[in-house]
Amino acid sequence: MDEKYNGLKDEEIVSKILNEDKPELFGVLYRRYYHKVVDKVFSFLKNRKASHDFSNDILTRVYEKLPGFRGNSSFSSWVYAITYNYCIDYLRLQKKLHYPDWNKTNLIPEIPDESEEDLSGATFENVLSILDLIHPEEKALLLMKYQDELSLREIGATLRISEDAVKMRLKRARTRVFYLYKERYS
Numbered sequence: 001m002d003e004k005y006n007g008l009k010d011e012e013i014v015s016k017i018l019n020e021d022k023p024e025l026f027g028v029l030y031r032r033y034y035h036k037v038v039d040k041v042f043s044f045l046k047n048r049k050a051s052h053d054f055s056n057d058i059l060t061r062v063y064e065k066l067p068g069f070r071g072n073s074s075f076s077s078w079v080y081a082i083t084y085n086y087c088i089d090y091l092r093l094q095k096k097l098h099y100p101d102w103n104k105t106n107l108i109p110e111i112p113d114e115s116e117e118d119l120s121g122a123t124f125e126n127v128l129s130i131l132d133l134i135h136p137e138e139k140a141l142l143l144m145k146y147q148d149e150l151s152l153r154e155i156g157a158t159l160r161i162s163e164d165a166v167k168m169r170l171k172r173a174r175t176r177v178f179y180l181y182k183e184r185y186s
Helices: 010-019 023-045 048-068 075-095 099-105 124-131 136-147 152-159 163-185
Strands: none
Touching: 010 023, 010 048, 010 075, 023 048, 023 075, 023 136, 048 075, 075 136, 075 152, 124 136, 124 163, 136 152, 136 163, 152 163
């Protein structure tokens, strides 16, 4: 059955699932996204087994929420938004990490004009190690913006915050990464 639908875009498959009552087609989407979701979850949890378990839960949630998919963003962005929220909610519960409180206790000095040049010689591994030091919401913000290339509006909708809050937190997250990178690797 997959071969028949492999050429279809995700949004076309969603439409068939919802409008033509073909829930069995979700298997196509599941196979397309399972490993991608596992990798995103692993980047937060650093636990391979939990990443697989969570990915099943996340994709089940995706299926349950399919009627709410409006097509305002790509299906992949929508799936990743659900993935990020699931991971952040889990980490908040586990570590009791409320971002505003965490930010107050993890102050960074004011760094004027933090530019992209500051990390020009950085290795991928070094940047990943720094991302593991920051709050999961800041990490998610940076990944959504620079890895998944989501708009500020999409990021705000994902994290349930305003676009202005996204801008402010994104700037703060970049500043924190630059500061921690300089502190650790300079």
